[in-house]
Amino acid sequence: MNDPARIPHEERALAEAARAGDHDAFAGLVRLHQRRAYLVARAIVTVHEDAEDAVQDGFVRAYQALDRFDPRQAFGPWLNRIVANAALDLARRRKVRSTEELHDALQSPFRDPGEDAELRTRLADALAELPERARSVIVMHDLEGFTHVEIGEMLGIPGGTARSDLHHARQKLRVLLKDLRG
Protein backbone atom coordinates (compact mmCIF):
# COMPACT_ATOMS: atom_id res chain seq x y z
CA MET A 1 0.00 0.00 0.00
CA ASN A 2 2.86 2.32 0.83
CA ASP A 3 5.00 1.26 -2.12
CA PRO A 4 5.95 4.57 -3.84
CA ALA A 5 5.67 2.95 -7.27
CA ARG A 6 2.01 2.13 -6.61
CA ILE A 7 0.98 5.61 -5.51
CA PRO A 8 -1.07 7.16 -8.28
CA HIS A 9 0.64 10.08 -9.98
CA GLU A 10 -2.34 12.38 -9.30
CA GLU A 11 -2.26 11.71 -5.56
CA ARG A 12 1.47 12.26 -5.30
CA ALA A 13 1.22 15.55 -7.23
CA LEU A 14 -1.64 16.72 -5.02
CA ALA A 15 0.20 15.74 -1.84
CA GLU A 16 3.35 17.58 -2.91
CA ALA A 17 1.39 20.70 -3.91
CA ALA A 18 -0.66 20.64 -0.69
CA ARG A 19 2.54 20.31 1.28
CA ALA A 20 3.85 23.38 -0.50
CA GLY A 21 0.77 25.31 0.72
CA ASP A 22 -1.65 24.84 -2.20
CA HIS A 23 -5.11 24.76 -0.57
CA ASP A 24 -6.79 23.64 -3.83
CA ALA A 25 -4.49 20.64 -3.95
CA PHE A 26 -5.54 19.79 -0.41
CA ALA A 27 -9.17 20.03 -1.57
CA GLY A 28 -8.28 17.42 -4.21
CA LEU A 29 -6.93 15.12 -1.50
CA VAL A 30 -10.12 15.61 0.53
CA ARG A 31 -12.21 14.61 -2.50
CA LEU A 32 -10.07 11.52 -3.08
CA HIS A 33 -9.99 10.28 0.50
CA GLN A 34 -13.02 11.49 2.43
CA ARG A 35 -15.17 8.41 1.81
CA ARG A 36 -12.52 5.98 3.01
CA ALA A 37 -11.73 8.26 5.96
CA TYR A 38 -15.43 8.28 6.87
CA LEU A 39 -15.52 4.46 6.87
CA VAL A 40 -12.47 4.31 9.14
CA ALA A 41 -14.04 6.78 11.56
CA ARG A 42 -17.43 5.08 11.45
CA ALA A 43 -15.83 1.71 12.24
CA ILE A 44 -14.51 3.25 15.44
CA VAL A 45 -17.24 5.60 16.64
CA THR A 46 -20.24 3.81 15.03
CA VAL A 47 -22.53 6.86 15.14
CA HIS A 48 -22.74 8.74 11.83
CA GLU A 49 -22.52 12.25 13.34
CA ASP A 50 -19.45 11.29 15.39
CA ALA A 51 -17.82 9.77 12.31
CA GLU A 52 -18.39 13.02 10.44
CA ASP A 53 -16.82 15.02 13.29
CA ALA A 54 -13.85 12.66 13.42
CA VAL A 55 -13.33 12.95 9.65
CA GLN A 56 -13.33 16.74 9.86
CA ASP A 57 -10.96 16.72 12.84
CA GLY A 58 -8.73 14.22 11.08
CA PHE A 59 -8.45 16.29 7.90
CA VAL A 60 -7.72 19.45 9.90
CA ARG A 61 -5.00 17.62 11.87
CA ALA A 62 -3.57 16.21 8.64
CA TYR A 63 -3.58 19.68 7.08
CA GLN A 64 -1.72 21.10 10.07
CA ALA A 65 0.80 18.23 9.95
CA LEU A 66 1.43 18.31 6.19
CA ASP A 67 5.02 19.46 6.69
CA ARG A 68 5.68 16.15 8.47
CA PHE A 69 4.16 14.06 5.66
CA ASP A 70 6.62 12.31 3.36
CA PRO A 71 5.15 12.71 -0.17
CA ARG A 72 7.01 9.59 -1.32
CA GLN A 73 4.56 7.63 0.84
CA ALA A 74 0.86 7.11 0.11
CA PHE A 75 -1.35 9.82 1.56
CA GLY A 76 -4.31 7.52 2.33
CA PRO A 77 -2.77 5.29 5.04
CA TRP A 78 -1.16 8.33 6.69
CA LEU A 79 -4.50 10.17 6.68
CA ASN A 80 -6.39 7.10 7.90
CA ARG A 81 -4.13 6.80 10.93
CA ILE A 82 -4.78 10.46 11.77
CA VAL A 83 -8.54 10.07 11.28
CA ALA A 84 -8.52 6.90 13.40
CA ASN A 85 -6.73 8.82 16.17
CA ALA A 86 -9.31 11.60 15.95
CA ALA A 87 -12.09 8.99 16.16
CA LEU A 88 -10.45 7.26 19.13
CA ASP A 89 -10.12 10.63 20.91
CA LEU A 90 -13.78 11.32 20.23
CA ALA A 91 -14.81 7.84 21.43
CA ARG A 92 -12.82 8.42 24.66
CA ARG A 93 -14.56 11.76 25.20
CA ARG A 94 -17.99 10.26 24.53
CA LYS A 95 -17.22 7.35 26.88
CA VAL A 96 -19.73 4.54 26.72
CA ARG A 97 -22.57 4.76 24.25
CA SER A 98 -25.80 3.19 25.37
CA THR A 99 -26.96 0.07 23.58
CA GLU A 100 -30.04 1.96 22.45
CA GLU A 101 -27.93 4.68 20.89
CA LEU A 102 -25.76 2.14 19.07
CA HIS A 103 -28.90 0.45 17.93
CA ASP A 104 -30.18 3.68 16.38
CA ALA A 105 -26.79 4.36 14.83
CA LEU A 106 -26.76 0.97 13.15
CA GLN A 107 -30.27 1.46 11.83
CA SER A 108 -28.49 3.68 9.35
CA PRO A 109 -30.58 6.06 7.25
CA PHE A 110 -28.25 5.19 4.37
CA ARG A 111 -29.26 1.51 4.39
CA ASP A 112 -30.92 -0.43 1.62
CA PRO A 113 -34.65 0.11 2.35
CA GLY A 114 -35.47 -3.33 0.93
CA GLU A 115 -33.67 -5.12 3.79
CA ASP A 116 -35.69 -6.73 6.51
CA ALA A 117 -36.00 -4.45 9.53
CA GLU A 118 -35.92 -7.40 11.89
CA LEU A 119 -32.62 -8.61 10.51
CA ARG A 120 -31.14 -5.19 11.01
CA THR A 121 -32.41 -5.08 14.57
CA ARG A 122 -30.87 -8.49 15.29
CA LEU A 123 -27.55 -7.42 13.82
CA ALA A 124 -27.56 -4.13 15.75
CA ASP A 125 -28.22 -6.08 18.97
CA ALA A 126 -25.39 -8.48 18.18
CA LEU A 127 -22.93 -5.70 17.32
CA ALA A 128 -23.82 -3.85 20.50
CA GLU A 129 -22.77 -7.01 22.41
CA LEU A 130 -19.25 -6.88 20.97
CA PRO A 131 -16.46 -4.99 22.74
CA GLU A 132 -15.85 -1.61 21.05
CA ARG A 133 -12.45 -2.53 19.63
CA ALA A 134 -13.60 -5.90 18.29
CA ARG A 135 -16.47 -4.13 16.52
CA SER A 136 -14.02 -1.71 14.91
CA VAL A 137 -11.71 -4.54 13.83
CA ILE A 138 -14.45 -6.63 12.23
CA VAL A 139 -15.82 -3.65 10.29
CA MET A 140 -12.38 -2.52 9.15
CA HIS A 141 -11.35 -6.01 8.09
CA ASP A 142 -14.50 -7.60 6.74
CA LEU A 143 -16.09 -4.53 5.18
CA GLU A 144 -13.18 -2.28 4.30
CA GLY A 145 -10.56 -4.91 3.60
CA PHE A 146 -7.81 -3.45 5.78
CA THR A 147 -5.08 -5.89 6.82
CA HIS A 148 -4.41 -6.74 10.48
CA VAL A 149 -1.26 -4.65 10.40
CA GLU A 150 -3.08 -1.62 8.97
CA ILE A 151 -5.84 -2.04 11.55
CA GLY A 152 -3.23 -2.37 14.30
CA GLU A 153 -1.55 0.85 13.16
CA MET A 154 -4.84 2.71 13.12
CA LEU A 155 -6.04 1.44 16.49
CA GLY A 156 -2.64 1.53 18.18
CA ILE A 157 -2.52 -2.21 18.84
CA PRO A 158 -0.26 -5.01 17.55
CA GLY A 159 -1.39 -6.70 14.32
CA GLY A 160 -1.67 -9.99 16.24
CA THR A 161 -4.14 -8.42 18.67
CA ALA A 162 -6.23 -7.18 15.75
CA ARG A 163 -6.21 -10.70 14.34
CA SER A 164 -7.29 -12.20 17.66
CA ASP A 165 -10.02 -9.53 18.12
CA LEU A 166 -11.31 -10.34 14.65
CA HIS A 167 -11.44 -14.05 15.39
CA HIS A 168 -13.37 -13.54 18.64
CA ALA A 169 -15.73 -10.98 17.12
CA ARG A 170 -16.58 -13.32 14.24
CA GLN A 171 -17.17 -16.21 16.64
CA LYS A 172 -19.46 -14.13 18.81
CA LEU A 173 -21.43 -12.74 15.87
CA ARG A 174 -21.79 -16.22 14.46
CA VAL A 175 -23.24 -17.48 17.74
CA LEU A 176 -25.57 -14.51 18.20
CA LEU A 177 -26.81 -14.64 14.62
CA LYS A 178 -26.58 -18.37 13.98
CA ASP A 179 -30.15 -18.64 12.70
CA LEU A 180 -29.47 -15.93 10.10
CA ARG A 181 -26.57 -17.72 8.43
CA GLY A 182 -27.17 -18.52 4.82
Add this chain to the structure above:
Amino acid sequence: MTDELKFPERSNRDALAEPLVRLLRDAYAPPGAEAYWHGLEQRILARTSVANFATADGQWWSVLGGWAQAGLVAAAAIFALAGALNQRFNASESQFVYESVLQQNTPEVLSAPTDLLAAPEGSRSDATLIYVLSH
Protein backbone atom coordinates in the same frame (compact mmCIF):
# COMPACT_ATOMS: atom_id res chain seq x y z
CA MET B 1 1.76 -7.15 6.05
CA THR B 2 4.26 -9.56 7.56
CA ASP B 3 1.75 -11.48 9.67
CA GLU B 4 -0.53 -11.76 6.62
CA LEU B 5 2.37 -13.54 4.92
CA LYS B 6 3.09 -15.74 7.91
CA PHE B 7 -0.53 -16.89 8.28
CA PRO B 8 -1.98 -16.43 4.80
CA GLU B 9 -5.12 -18.51 5.10
CA ARG B 10 -6.10 -17.98 8.75
CA SER B 11 -7.82 -14.61 8.53
CA ASN B 12 -10.38 -15.90 6.06
CA ARG B 13 -10.68 -19.44 7.39
CA ASP B 14 -13.38 -18.30 9.80
CA ALA B 15 -14.81 -15.57 7.55
CA LEU B 16 -18.42 -14.55 8.09
CA ALA B 17 -21.00 -15.87 5.69
CA GLU B 18 -21.93 -13.55 2.86
CA PRO B 19 -25.46 -12.74 4.18
CA LEU B 20 -23.92 -11.57 7.46
CA VAL B 21 -21.35 -9.47 5.68
CA ARG B 22 -24.14 -7.96 3.58
CA LEU B 23 -26.04 -7.08 6.73
CA LEU B 24 -22.96 -5.52 8.26
CA ARG B 25 -22.25 -3.56 5.10
CA ASP B 26 -25.82 -2.28 5.16
CA ALA B 27 -25.56 -1.20 8.81
CA TYR B 28 -22.35 0.72 8.14
CA ALA B 29 -23.34 2.06 4.72
CA PRO B 30 -22.01 5.58 4.20
CA PRO B 31 -24.24 8.32 2.82
CA GLY B 32 -24.70 7.78 -0.90
CA ALA B 33 -25.76 11.22 -2.06
CA GLU B 34 -23.07 13.14 -3.89
CA ALA B 35 -24.41 16.35 -2.31
CA TYR B 36 -23.55 14.99 1.13
CA TRP B 37 -19.89 14.44 0.19
CA HIS B 38 -19.69 17.82 -1.48
CA GLY B 39 -21.06 19.39 1.72
CA LEU B 40 -18.60 17.48 3.91
CA GLU B 41 -15.73 18.54 1.66
CA GLN B 42 -16.81 22.19 1.96
CA ARG B 43 -17.00 21.93 5.76
CA ILE B 44 -13.54 20.36 5.92
CA LEU B 45 -12.07 23.04 3.65
CA ALA B 46 -13.76 25.80 5.64
CA ARG B 47 -12.12 24.43 8.78
CA THR B 48 -8.69 24.09 7.16
CA SER B 49 -9.00 27.69 5.90
CA VAL B 50 -9.74 28.81 9.44
CA ALA B 51 -6.82 26.70 10.70
CA ASN B 52 -4.63 28.31 8.04
CA PHE B 53 -5.75 31.79 9.09
CA ALA B 54 -5.31 30.94 12.76
CA THR B 55 -1.76 29.74 12.06
CA ALA B 56 -1.00 32.97 10.18
CA ASP B 57 -2.68 34.89 12.98
CA GLY B 58 -0.60 32.92 15.47
CA GLN B 59 2.55 33.96 13.61
CA TRP B 60 1.50 37.61 13.89
CA TRP B 61 0.91 37.19 17.57
CA SER B 62 4.18 35.38 18.05
CA VAL B 63 5.98 38.34 16.40
CA LEU B 64 4.07 40.74 18.61
CA GLY B 65 4.82 38.48 21.53
CA GLY B 66 8.54 38.88 20.88
CA TRP B 67 8.12 42.64 20.67
CA ALA B 68 6.04 42.62 23.83
CA GLN B 69 8.82 40.86 25.70
CA ALA B 70 11.41 43.42 24.59
CA GLY B 71 8.92 46.21 25.33
CA LEU B 72 8.30 44.87 28.82
CA VAL B 73 12.03 44.75 29.57
CA ALA B 74 12.49 48.30 28.23
CA ALA B 75 9.47 49.57 30.20
CA ALA B 76 10.76 47.96 33.39
CA ALA B 77 14.18 49.58 32.86
CA ILE B 78 12.60 52.99 32.18
CA PHE B 79 10.36 52.61 35.22
CA ALA B 80 13.32 51.73 37.45
CA LEU B 81 15.34 54.65 36.08
CA ALA B 82 12.42 57.04 36.55
CA GLY B 83 11.96 55.79 40.10
CA ALA B 84 15.62 56.30 40.91
CA LEU B 85 15.65 59.80 39.36
CA ASN B 86 12.45 60.74 41.15
CA GLN B 87 13.83 59.58 44.48
CA ARG B 88 17.05 61.48 43.89
CA PHE B 89 15.17 64.63 42.80
CA ASN B 90 12.92 64.45 45.89
CA ALA B 91 15.94 64.08 48.14
CA SER B 92 17.72 67.08 46.64
CA GLU B 93 14.49 69.13 46.71
CA SER B 94 14.01 68.33 50.41
CA GLN B 95 17.62 69.20 51.05
CA PHE B 96 17.17 72.48 49.13
CA VAL B 97 14.02 73.40 51.03
CA TYR B 98 15.67 72.49 54.32
CA GLU B 99 18.73 74.56 53.56
CA SER B 100 16.75 77.54 52.26
CA VAL B 101 14.62 77.50 55.45
CA LEU B 102 17.75 77.43 57.53
CA GLN B 103 19.42 80.19 55.52
CA GLN B 104 16.46 82.58 55.30
CA ASN B 105 14.57 82.14 58.56
CA THR B 106 17.10 81.22 61.14
CA PRO B 107 18.80 84.66 61.37
CA GLU B 108 15.47 86.47 61.70
CA VAL B 109 14.11 83.97 64.21
CA LEU B 110 17.29 84.05 66.16
CA SER B 111 17.65 87.85 65.82
CA ALA B 112 14.21 88.58 67.21
CA PRO B 113 14.89 87.40 70.74
CA THR B 114 18.25 89.19 70.58
CA ASP B 115 16.42 92.42 69.74
CA LEU B 116 13.84 91.68 72.35
CA LEU B 117 16.44 90.86 75.01
CA ALA B 118 18.46 93.91 74.17
CA ALA B 119 15.48 96.31 74.38
CA PRO B 120 14.41 98.01 77.65
CA GLU B 121 11.32 96.73 79.51
CA GLY B 122 8.84 99.25 77.97
CA SER B 123 10.03 99.06 74.46
CA ARG B 124 10.30 95.18 74.62
CA SER B 125 6.53 94.81 74.18
CA ASP B 126 6.66 97.37 71.37
CA ALA B 127 9.45 95.45 69.71
CA THR B 128 7.43 92.19 70.00
CA LEU B 129 4.41 93.88 68.44
CA ILE B 130 6.52 95.31 65.61
CA TYR B 131 8.09 91.92 65.03
CA VAL B 132 4.67 90.13 64.90
CA LEU B 133 3.20 92.79 62.63
CA SER B 134 6.19 92.68 60.30
CA HIS B 135 5.62 88.92 59.78
